Amino acid sequence: MKNTTPPVPLALTSRVDQVFPMLTPEQIARLAVHGQVRHVQRGEVLMEAGEQTPRFFVVTAGHIAIVRPSGATEALVAVLQPGQFTGELTMLSGRRGIVRIRAGESGTVIEVEREHVLALVHTDGELSEILLRAFLLRRVELIAQGFGDVVLVGSRHSAGTLRIQAFLTRNGHPYSTIDLDRDAGAQALLDRFQVTVDDVPVVICRGEVVLRNPTHGQIADCLGFNEAIDHTQVRDLVIVGAGPAGLSAAVYSASEGLDVVMLETHAPGGQAGSSSKIENYLGFPTGISGQELATRAYTQAQRFGAHLLIATSAIRLACDRKPYPSQTWRSSKAWACTMGRRSSRPRRAVGKR
Numbered sequence: 001m002k003n004t005t006p007p008v009p010l011a012l013t014s015r016v017d018q019v020f021p022m023l024t025p026e027q028i029a030r031l032a033v034h035g036q037v038r039h040v041q042r043g044e045v046l047m048e049a050g051e052q053t054p055r056f057f058v059v060t061a062g063h064i065a066i067v068r069p070s071g072a073t074e075a076l077v078a079v080l081q082p083g084q085f086t087g088e089l090t091m092l093s094g095r096r097g098i099v100r101i102r103a104g105e106s107g108t109v110i111e112v113e114r115e116h117v118l119a120l121v122h123t124d125g126e127l128s129e130i131l132l133r134a135f136l137l138r139r140v141e142l143i144a145q146g147f148g149d150v151v152l153v154g155s156r157h158s159a160g161t162l163r164i165q166a167f168l169t170r171n172g173h174p175y176s177t178i179d180l181d182r183d184a185g186a187q188a189l190l191d192r193f194q195v196t197v198d199d200v201p202v203v204i205c206r207g208e209v210v211l212r213n214p215t216h217g218q219i220a221d222c223l224g225f226n227e228a229i230d231h232t233q234v235r236d237l238v239i240v241g242a243g244p245a246g247l248s249a250a251v252y253s254a255s256e257g258l259d260v261v262m263l264e265t266h267a268p269g270g271q272a273g274s275s276s277k278i279e280n281y282l283g284f285p286t287g288i289s290g291q292e293l294a295t296r297a298y299t300q301a302q303r304f305g306a307h308l309l310i311a312t313s314a315i316r317l318a319c320d321r322k323p324y325p326s327q328t329w330r331s332s333k334a335w336a337c338t339m340g341r342r343s344s345r346p347r348r349a350v351g352k353r
Contacts, residue, residue: 019137021130022083023058028110030124031058031085035112040064040103046111047086047101049149050206052227054097056117057086062107067100068147071207077147079104087131088138089172091117092302094228098142098149098174121303128303136299139172148174150223153189154201155180160213161201167216170267170274171310172295173223216266220311229307234323235259240314243270244281247297254304261307263314269294 023031040046040062047055049069057064059082066086067074077099080086090097091114121128142148150168152175154161168175180186180200195202199212205222220226237253239246242264254260267273275290284293298308 018133019141020078020080020084021134022081023085023130024083027127027130028058028060028083030127031112031120032110034116034120035110038109038111040107040109042103042105044103045100046103046109047097049098049100050096052094052096052224054087054090054094054114056091056112056114057101058110058112059084060108060110062103062105064107064109065102065104067102068098069100069207074100075147077142082107085131085134087117088135088142089299091131091135092121092299093308096149096224096227099147118305122305132299132303136295139174142174143169143172146174146176148176149206150175151178151189151204151207152176152201153178153180153186153195153204157181158201164201164203164214164219166274167219167267170269170291170294171225215311217311225310226312229261229309233259235261237261238263238314241270242268242298242308244272244293244297246270247294247301250301250306250308251297251304254301254306260301260305261309262301263309263312265311265313267294267310268298268308 035056035058037060038057046057046064059080061082063082064080064086066077066080068077086101094114117131121131150173152161152164152168154164154177156162156179165177178186178189180197190196190202193202193204193210195210195212201213203211203214203219203222205211205219209222211218211222214222236258237249237260239249239253239260239262242250242262246262246264247268250260250262262268264270269290272278273290273294277287277289278284278293279287281288281293301308
């Protein structure tokens with residue numbers, strides 16, 4: 001097997017061998033049990049940006065290119081060689097992919113469905129560490145380089161622009177910005193999408209949908225933050241608020257096998273997530289930023305199968321019948337929390353704002 005470092009056009013802030021690790025033959029064999037071998041041809045698209053269901057590929061022969069589509073052109077993100085694999089945090093969340101994956105030359109890959117990857121993350125300690133670390137670091141690099149499917153057009157002096165920047169940043173979604181005060185091509189972009197200065201800030205999703213001064217809910221809908229979550233499923237536990245307490249409750253309950261969903265109006269981490277440095281949180285003697293703490297906790301909760309609904313608030317809990325339905329603020333969907341489905345003893349709903 002070739003042990004080469006892939007040509008990466010990004011100026012990586014993390015170690016390349018951790019962002020794009022090389023799996024051993026034994027590790028590939030364990031993955032292959034859960035997937036199927038697929039022969040690919042040069043130029044074949046394995047997964048398109050914006051696809052709802054992410055898929056996982058391990059390269060066994062040839063190489064594949066990870067690119068960000070931009071209109072009729074592509075920006076190269078990375079080239080993966082035999083022994084390397086695709087995927088980032090969308091593999092855990094089930095959100096739409098933000099890059100295109102295509103074969104750079106004819107070869108073979110092992111294709112694994114997302115459900116099997118999640119099962120391996122639960123059961124295979126060695127692979128779990130490799131995959132989760134790579135997924136996290138790849139998202140960090142995409143954010144750092146602005147390699148996303150969102151363009152925010154606005155002024156750095158606008159409260160609306162700063163609000164949307166904070167929402168995207170706190171939710172860990174990569175985006176690029178066009179500053180009306182500094183970018184010479186800003187007006188041409190506004191003209192292309194028939195947007196006036198009075199409409200800003202403007203969010204352009206996947207180069208197709210234009211949102212004028214959108215709410216957080218509109219952005220979440222456009223980017224598909226909540227699409228992978230089944231709105232009809234009865235849950236064991238509904239947690240209102242995804243601050244440190246809510247995320248902790250999600251980790252503990254999901255790790256015990258409960259079906260958990262969190263409702264959050266803004267972003268995981270709550271108020272603590274906006275702190276530049278937290279020095280009194282257990283286990284971090286040198287301190288940790290609120291954003292990093294929230295990202296780690298949310299990823300840990302996802303690993304155990306917990307789900308998070310963004311830009312959604314619970315406004316009422318009906319306790320006069322079972323299962324208990326929870327009415328959300330920005331949707332007519334009724335969420336239900338079944339207490340005691342696996343035990344005769346009722347379980348307590350947990351909430352933290």
